[in-house]
Amino acid sequence: MKSKRMIVALVFVLIIVASAVAGGFALRHFVLPDAAPEEPASEQPGVPTEKVDRLDDAAAYFEQNSQVLETIYAPDSPSTMTEESASSELRSRGFGDCVATTEYSMDGEYYEADEISSSSSSKHPTYECTYITPDGDAWTIMLYNGMIMANPIAYNLGQNSGGVMVIVSESESVMSYDSASNCFFRTIPNPDALKVLKVDRIDAATLDSLTPDRIGGQL
């Protein structure tokens, strides 16, 4: 009877210890979305050894200028788009008439900007096109790792007196691409590095209404 109680107590203790270990493990590896990365950039899985030094440089830059939400090695990203999907995405947002280009291969090699094909299954880390509103205001539309952003050129070059470039995004974060490490950095920029103007949706209608004056008024 006594030994039976002892066995039960032992099993109970074992269960508590196992639960504690499992709980600790889970807590250690569970990261809330948009939280800071849990490991230094240079230990990023997937990044080849020869690019690690470059990754450190880029990581240092973004740590100094932003809150880094994610660092993603481009070839491992599920969000990079094919030329076909990028064309389709731009078309669906009203930028179908713009000439979209890309200038990097998936291994981070640069080549002179090349017009993309709406039927090509080639993947690239970044796509860009220039959109001109009916009022004649120019925008650069960027699709980096599947994330769309827009640069109000007319505002930034003409009316921006804040000393920091403004980018329009659909969230508070932006996506940067560092070709040296071939990594994407999803970040929330420091206000003195880049200002993000959040809109519900980046499409032609939204940009047509975002005149330089309105952008200035919303910041």
Added chain:
Amino acid sequence: MIAKALSRASRLVAAALAASLLALLMLLAVDPSAYAYDKDGNPVVVSLGDSYSSGEGIEEFYDQGMDKKDKAKSQDWAAHRSTESWSGQLKIKSQDGGGFLTMRDNKGENWFFAASSGAEVHNLWDKQGKRITYKAGLPVMFPTVETDIDAQLGIFDDIEYGTVDYVTLTFGGNDVGFVPVITEAATTGEYLKPNSLVDKLDNIWVEFHKSGGVRENLKKGYRAIAEKAGPQAKIIVAGYPKLLYPEGVDLVFSVKEANLINESVTEFNYEIRTAVEECRAEGIDIYFVSVEDAFDGHGAYASDSYINGIETVHEQDLDCLNPISAYSIHPNKKGAEAYASCVQKMIDDIDAKVRAGEDPGTLMIPSQGAKDDPSSRDIVVALDISGSMEGEPLQETKTAAREFFDAVFDVDASVSLVSYSSSAFMVLPSSTDSIALKSAIRRMNAGGNTNIEDALRTSYEQIKASGSDKRIIVLMSDGEANAGLTGDDLIEYANTIKADGVTIYTLGFFDKVSSRAESQRVMEGIASTGCHYEVSDASDLRFFFGDIASSISGTQYMFVRIACPVDIRVEAGGEALDSSELGLSTRTSFGSLTFEDSQDPNDPYGVKVLRLKQGPAYSIEINGVDSGSMTCSVGLSDENGDYTDMRTFNDVPVADTMSAEMIADDSSATTLRVDEDGDGLYEATYTAKANSTAELADSTRLTGAVFAVAIALSALLGALYVWRTIRRWRRAGA
């Protein structure tokens, strides 16, 4: 007898033939320094090139006032040829030297303007297609007109062959695509693509140097112009200005981006200049004019800018749908004036030489050429990229390093590149690929401490086992070592490397250190004898890197190091190095003058170091400015560039009235003659033989003393003789 006569006759015939041939050749040859002028004795100038020559961005353009549809057909307007272009502002003397002709006042008569915005070198012989899109109608329409600008060399068909005096041009900027690269950088931003600009610039240089690339095309263009213009024409190629003012670009570019762009322009100018020099060596009468100094501090976004920033579309832009105006990053009116002033100076200098009957070709001082030295060299360049190098020092270091690579690749060399701050990093091992080295340089950023030990260790590891004839480390630092070994321990470590036969050059730029004298002592201790160079200004870095490259490539130097309260001056070929405050001059084509702090904190006069190209005899004037004593050493290098002959002068008395002359050459002894009291007579002469300390070889004062004693003795003897004679007379009388 007959044979002899025949032989003499044949010699006479041969001599006559040779004389006739010579006369014929003289008739055919054209004196390249002569001017042509037109039939009225007025000069003829042709202006070719790209948007920097056409005056893009400076209204008013020729035919600007025409109706949109009509002006689209105008070659002048479609090429955006400005009435304010720099080439139109040039003033050329007439044949009699009595009057000037301003080019823009004589368009189509004496000035032929074919430069065109957007032109590339091939547009010298190919038409340039232009697409003009303008806004019209209601609802708004954007009609497009296509037109062709004639091939630029076609303008010579309108000019009588042999009458062109000058051809001016800027070319190559569109071929490498600088402006699109810059505008793209401005519309993307560093934050979203941190390496985009470096990638684009790297790509430019690959395209530039490849077979059939821009560099080859530039030379092909210069040759084609020379052929069309004739041998009497002087071709003046202007370079490009540094485009951006880094301190003013905060919104559109980062400072890093602005520096990268400016460095690339400097690199581009260097390539244009060397291409010009190569064509000159082929016999083309061609000159390069740099405009970098004239635009210094006046880049785009400076308060007094000579260059437009990135601008949105203007009414006169050819493509109203392009969000960025073609006016962007082009000289404004002040910029055109600066350009005109630089080119005008070259024209005036050429004119003065020609009228004086001198060779204007001497205005082009060629870069260091290849040396006749078959030795192989394994060189490691270790560059300090610590945080204190941020800004101009790093920018100048990068420029200097790029030119260094070009210079040392003239001889058999391979170069490794090490960067160091808190630790050292082998950026590129043992390369003979200057493009790869330059690309690696472009990607260097500043940050961290200064670990010279690790830099030396990493460099030494690279060349320790090299089989090259010469193993060389070039170590550049802007401060005292504050990580790894420091002070005497660091010197001791460097000594072990030197003991293994490695030559170490050090280049110190101690602008920001607290203890300059100590930093100098350590860097001098690290360097092989005579191989420490001191830079007082970041802008001088490239010149001293050039001197090191020149020394490594086989040019022999002597150095003269003088520590005492004196000023020094040395002249050669009309140039002078002068340490006096009024005549301060520290760089010439024959050598340099640098200043180091004295190890004695109470010595305000410091050390003067002359580094002179070995060969000629230099007369060095030394003038005292205070009382004290002079210590001077002279080092002569052998054919390997090692300073194996050291001559020393110790404790030479100095007063503020003292003046002295040292004859420095590579003879068996060096002499120093000293006029101690400024009376114009040398009272002392010191002579130092090879590897010895000077001795007082001759002293006028000693000679004088001996002479005085001799006179006194003679007088005494004379007096004795007179006294004895008188006594003899008296005795005889008695």
